[in-house]
Amino acid sequence: MGLRTAQSSRGMGASLLLVGLAATLLSFITGATLGAVKSPPTPLQPLDQAALRVMSFNVRVNTASDGDNDWAHRRDLVPATIRFHQADVIGVQEAYRGMIDDMQQR
The missing domain is CATH 1.20.5 (Single alpha-helices involved in coiled-coils or other helix-helix interfaces)
Known part of the structure; x- marks a missing residue:
């Protein structure tokens, strides 16, 4: 049984x-x-004055073989996502100088 x-x-x-x-x-x-997803939702609510929001973001290298994940397809979404999280301090990984320049311009 x-x-x-x-x-x-x-x-x-x-x-x-x-x-x-x-x-x-x-x-x-x-x-x-x-x-x-092409654009993040509306921003988060602001934190109180004593809060510190820290963010780490791997932006992924810009490689010619990326196809749909090529930096040209991500260059608007990445900074929009960072803005969405309203971080006070941001650390990025795998970002080349040109990618950082693109993010700062957006």
Whole structure:
């Protein structure tokens, strides 16, 4: 009644593997969909005067093989996202000088 055979355990393992693969695929699809957002929502509410908002942002290098993720497609979204979070202090990673100049101009 409650006994498991080697065969039923293997069937359970295959089912778990299938569920895991489906969950992984769903996370990639969801991430791709969320990554396609072109503008962030309206800004957050201001914090009180004593608060300090700190942000770290990996802007990702500008590589010719990036296709849809090329800097030309991200140069407006990145500074808009940073402004959205209303950070007092910002640290960026993987930004080249030209990318920083682009962000400062926007």
